[in-house]
Amino acid sequence: MSILAQKNTKVLVQGITGTQASFHVKRSMDYGTNIVAGVTPGKGGMLHLGVPVFNTVKDAVAQTNASASIMFVPAHAVKSAVVEASEAGLNLVVCISDKVPVRDMLEVRNILKNNQTHFIGPNTPGLITPNEARLGIFPENIHTPGNIGVVSRSSTLTYEAVLEIRRAGLGQSTVVGLGDDIIIGMNFVDILSAFMADEQTKAIVMIGQLDGTFEELAAQWYRNCCGKKPVICFIAGHSQVFNTTVGYAGDIITHGKITSEEKKKILSDAGIIVVEQINHIHQELQKLQL
Amino acid sequence: MNVHEYQAKQLLNYNGIKIPKGKIAYTANEARQVAKIVNAKGPWILKAQIQSGARNSGHFLEPKAGTQGGIRQVKSLKDLWKEAESMLGSTLVTKQTTPQGKLVSRLYVETYVKVNxxxxxxxxxxxxxxxxxxxxxxxxxxxxxxxxxxxxxxxxxxxxxxxxxxxxxxxxxxxxxxxxxxxxxxxxxxxxxxxxxxxxxxxxxxxxxxxxxxxxxxxxxxxxxxxxxxxxxxxxxxxHEKLKDDYETGPRELKAAKYDFTYHEFDGSIGCIVNGEGMAMAMCDMIKNRGGNIACWLNVKGGVDRDKIAAGIKIIVTNPRVEGIVINIIGGFVRCDLIADGIIDAAAEVGMNIPLVVRFEGTNRDEAKNILRQAQLPLMLAHNTDDAVNKILQSIQENE
The missing domain is CATH 3.30.470.20 (ATP-grasp fold, B domain)
Incomplete structure (x- = not known):
């Protein structure tokens, strides 16, 4: 198996008729992703890229039984698109859209609190299960099936991590981009626990970020989790201090200023293998002798 | 996006939060005029409007601005004029700014309020x-x-x-x-x-x-x-558009923002073009670990086209610190072939007389590499990030 999406996962695309969406959805189809429908309000009834387009997610689900969505809608429409997706009972939403206002994301999180919909993103390259399903914008030609799970908060570094796995002569079970916005849906703990439970996955590569404390939470969780698999982690940013915020509130929220050294220490104290440079990942993978 | 103190206060005041009476001034004469409106007799507080904390404990680079920080209390209109004159047009450095500081182009003249x-x-x-x-x-x-x-x-x-x-x-x-x-x-x-x-x-x-x-x-x-x-x-x-202060942003940052790029400057010699902030930081780390230093990075995002990327390269070339450029693109949303076209356009316009290393991976990688090979530009292709960093460091050394 793999996690979240497989060959038989029925996928619909919200905002399918946009230029970028069309470009990437076509490629996902060529890759073998089971895309069954599109949704664009006002364009219901037409065929686009060979699949039927519906006005609402609810109609699309009723007609096609789709259980997952790739979201390409404009930033200002994300909130209402999420409401639609969750009301239609979708199990998984992958939101590619970027520049979604933080206030909207706070509301989205509030809406999804009591809801079964798993939300990934926004501003993510999406997720890919090699040779089975591509729910996003990954450069698919760098991926091969295998037993390494990838979870990342950075988009380009996700690709770099995948290339490192290839360099080690291995492939991926599933690659998940969490997105690097201030408010995101699923986080490291959600995806790590799915990988721990997945038979195919033997080890995990995790790409963290200096901002926020999701990595610290993951470390805490990993320390106490059962069925532990090796996790290799990279966090960029030790060479520069990116002081882009004004005031003290941000540091107070995170209980003090976060430095990459402290963050790395918390992770390695929890038993996670931390690499200093992204191009060291393949060596650590080889050491695992999977 | 940050706003100035006086703008923040106005936004708060709109929702009923009490603020001391104050007015903005761009010249010392203006400061004296508005001071009379703010409070007939004083005392007043003069506050340098730069978007940074710790202004009071900061210092000015210019001797004419005196030894005090960016927030000054004055008791007479004569002193007010003098202090305003010395601060305006001077550069204030605080714990939260860079050592270069920020130019003070406006002052907030506020009435002094006693609190318990x-x-x-x-x-x-x-x-x-x-x-x-x-x-x-x-x-x-x-x-x-x-x-x-x-x-x-x-x-x-x-x-x-x-x-x-x-x-x-x-x-x-x-x-x-x-x-x-x-x-x-x-x-x-x-x-x-x-x-x-x-x-x-x-x-x-x-x-x-x-x-x-x-x-x-x-x-x-x-x-x-x-x-x-x-x-x-x-x-x-x-x-909110009118709350933006272009003085707060450097000229190249401003230009980059027009094309929807993020651009940051540092004090090294290598210019980087990447897609993704994480990649930018990882490159900084890698270059630094090998004894180099970064001059700037430009992050091209999703909807980039040929013209935009050419403009991006031109912004980097105009940074006098840059001695070599490395372009490291792993295309997902970004298409490598469009970047290649942009490189050719930029080279035709500005001429490339500094080392350029290009690494393409992902969406339309092979098309992009072919485009560059056919154009026969004086550049080096790298096959991964490691290689790209090594090549640029090496060629900068050779140039010296």
Missing amino acids: FTFYAGMAIDRVNSVITLLLANTKDDDINTIANSATDQILRLPLDPVNGPTHAQTNRAMDFLKLQQRNYDRFYAFLRGMFKTFMQNDALMIEINPAGVMKNGDIIALDAKITLDERALFRHPE
Whole structure:
């Protein structure tokens, strides 16, 4: 198996008729992703890229039984698109859209609190299960099936991590981009626990970020989790201090200023293998002798 | 996006938060004129409007600006004119700016307000819990800088309901925590509501009132204020467009922003073009680990086309620090072939007389490489990030 999406996962695309969406959805189809429908309000009834387009997610689900969505809608429409997706009972939403206002994301999180919909993103390259399903914008030609799970908060570094796995002569079970916005849906703990439970996955590569404390939470969780698999982690940013915020509130929220050294220490104290440079990942993978 | 103190205060005042009377001035003469309107007799406070904290403990680079910081109290109009004249056009350096400092182009002339008691009030986003959190601290003994770093137990954190904001129960708890008198309840409640309303109404990411003061009559007043707005939400706030201060952004940053790029400058010699901020940081780390240093990075995002990328390269070339450029693109959303076209356009226009290393991976990689090979430009192709970093460091060394 793999996690979240497989060959038989029925996928619909919200905002399918946009230029970028069309470009990437076509490629996902060529890759073998089971895309069954599109949704664009006002364009219901037409065929686009060979699949039927519906006005609402609810109609699309009723007609096609789709259980997952790739979201390409404009930033200002994300909130209402999420409401639609969750009301239609979708199990998984992958939101590619970027520049979604933080206030909207706070509301989205509030809406999804009591809801079964798993939300990934926004501003993510999406997720890919090699040779089975591509729910996003990954450069698919760098991926091969295998037993390494990838979870990342950075988009380009996700690709770099995948290339490192290839360099080690291995492939991926599933690659998940969490997105690097201030408010995101699923986080490291959600995806790590799915990988721990997945038979195919033997080890995990995790790409963290200096901002926020999701990595610290993951470390805490990993320390106490059962069925532990090796996790290799990279966090960029030790060479520069990116002081882009004004005031003290941000540091107070995170209980003090976060430095990459402290963050790395918390992770390695929890038993996670931390690499200093992204191009060291393949060596650590080889050491695992999977 | 940050706004100036006086703008932040106006946004807060719109929602009922009391602020000292003040006016903005661009020249010393203007400062003298508005001072009379603000307060007939003084004293006044002159406040340098740069988007940075710790202005009071900062210093000016120019001798004519004197030894005091960016916030000065004056008692006579004559002194006011003199101090305004010395600060305007000078460069203020604080703990939160770069050593180069920031140019002071406007002053806020404010009436001096006496308060009995001050506290810190902040609202910011708690990413992990996805909520707006109210932060309060008593600043009688220590300033917030000290408290934030070493005494985090002296800060009250209250997660706010995204719809209703601060509740009465939370207000009561906050009153106890700050040891405010019960007779201040209504004013304190209105103060917290006003902050929350300002936060929601403007799509803020952070509001800080530091300090807030309690006056003798029990009024609560914002003596200083900082607001960070969410740039992602600018589309529903056309009124925020005029709050932008181009002086706060460097000329190349400004230009890059026009093309929807993010651009940052440092003090090294290598210019980087990447897609993705994580990649930019990883490159910085790698270059530094090998003894090099970065001059700037430009992050091209999703919807980039041929013209935009050419413009991006031109921005980097105009940075005098740049001795070599490395372009490292792993195309997902970004298409490598478009980047290749842009490189050719830029080279044709500005001529490439410094080393250029290009690495392509992902979407349309092979097409892109072919385009560059056919154009026969004096550049080096790299096959991964490692290789790209090594090649640029090597060729810069050879050039020296």
